[in-house]
Amino acid sequence: MALSLDHVGVVVRDLDEAVHRFGMKIGWSAIRLPERLDHLGVTIVYLRNGADGTLVQFVCPTAPGPLREHLDLQGEGLHHLCYAVDDIRETAAAMAPGSEITIVRGGRGRLACFLPEPTVGVRIELTEARPSFGGFDGKA
Amino acid sequence: MALSLDHVGVVVRDLDEAVHRFGMKIGWSAIRLPERLDHLGVTIVYLRNGADGTLVQFVCPTAPGPLREHLDLQGEGLHHLCYAVDDIRETAAAMAPGSEITIVRGGRGRLACFLPEPTVGVRIELTEARPSFGGFDGKA
Numbered sequence: 001m002a003l004s005l006d007h008v009g010v011v012v013r014d015l016d017e018a019v020h021r022f023g024m025k026i027g028w029s030a031i032r033l034p035e036r037l038d039h040l041g042v043t044i045v046y047l048r049n050g051a052d053g054t055l056v057q058f059v060c061p062t063a064p065g066p067l068r069e070h071l072d073l074q075g076e077g078l079h080h081l082c083y084a085v086d087d088i089r090e091t092a093a094a095m096a097p098g099s100e101i102t103i104v105r106g107g108r109g110r111l112a113c114f115l116p117e118p119t120v121g122v123r124i125e126l127t128e129a130r131p132s133f134g135g136f137d138g139k140a
Numbered sequence: 141m142a143l144s145l146d147h148v149g150v151v152v153r154d155l156d157e158a159v160h161r162f163g164m165k166i167g168w169s170a171i172r173l174p175e176r177l178d179h180l181g182v183t184i185v186y187l188r189n190g191a192d193g194t195l196v197q198f199v200c201p202t203a204p205g206p207l208r209e210h211l212d213l214q215g216e217g218l219h220h221l222c223y224a225v226d227d228i229r230e231t232a233a234a235m236a237p238g239s240e241i242t243i244v245r246g247g248r249g250r251l252a253c254f255l256p257e258p259t260v261g262v263r264i265e266l267t268e269a270r271p272s273f274g275g276f277d278g279k280a
Contacts, residue, residue, distance in 0.1 A: 003166060004192040008148060008221065010262055018260045025235060025259045026143060026223070052144040054194075058260070076261030078218035081148065083166070095165060119165045120158045120198070121216030122150055 003083035007055035011079040015060045080123035109133040143223035147195035151219040155200045220263035228268045249273040
């Protein structure tokens with residue numbers, strides 16, 4: 001099973017400040033407007049590294065829930081690795097056989113899910129390489 | 141300033157177990173033998189993603205210090221992002237002007253340093269793209 005890195009996820013308190021501070025330090029910039037994903041209680045934005053095309057995703061909780069709790073307990077910082085797959089249902093079933101996995105509409109109109117348990121403490125998300133909803137227009 | 145992602149760093153309790161579990165789940169394998177970096181109190185190993193060439197570095201503390209404390213407090217998981225640069229002294233001075241930065245021999249015979257403060261909670265390491273010591277032979 002060969003999975004490409006889609007993005008590195010970072011949980012933040014303030015999206016605009018995070019984009020500004022990370023952009024100033026690393027020199028990356030947001031690839032599009034932030035997306036409100038109200039069904040997930042988050043707003044997200046992606047920064048692209050011009051040197052190699054890698055993406056960082058900033059995730060800011062907008063409602064009470066596990067991510068807000070994580071932020072309150074651990075503070076801002078690295079949160080997950082996300083891998084791009086062709087068929088999320090097939091890959092998730094192969095990677096976590098017998099588990100119940102919730103597949104949602106994630107960022108950039110793509111289906112996404114988290115594997116149920118971290119691996120060596122690393123939260124792993126899968127996302128489909130191609131958008132299923134409305135392309136790549138920044139609307140939630 | 142355009143910096144390429146060199147690796148994603150993950151702090152772990154047991155290197156062999158981490159390689160086994162991450163390899164089983166994601167399908168990556170270690171690119172070389174673990175390296176003991178006794179001057180840093182860590183042993184590290186790199187896994188390469190065959191699909192896109194991205195590296196994950198597992199870091200296991202072998203002595204008391206900040207990394208062992210981090211592991212005891214926060215547990216295993218994502219720890220830092222490392223970017224490859226041509227000239228580490230020049231880049232570190234530009235990214236953290238006026239700060240005292242300790243440049244060490246890091247993994248794969250390359251000079252490495254951490255920026256003094258995390259950015260949006262993300263610890264950022266720099267490493268030189270080319271080895272300065274003994275090439276790439278796995279010996280510390």
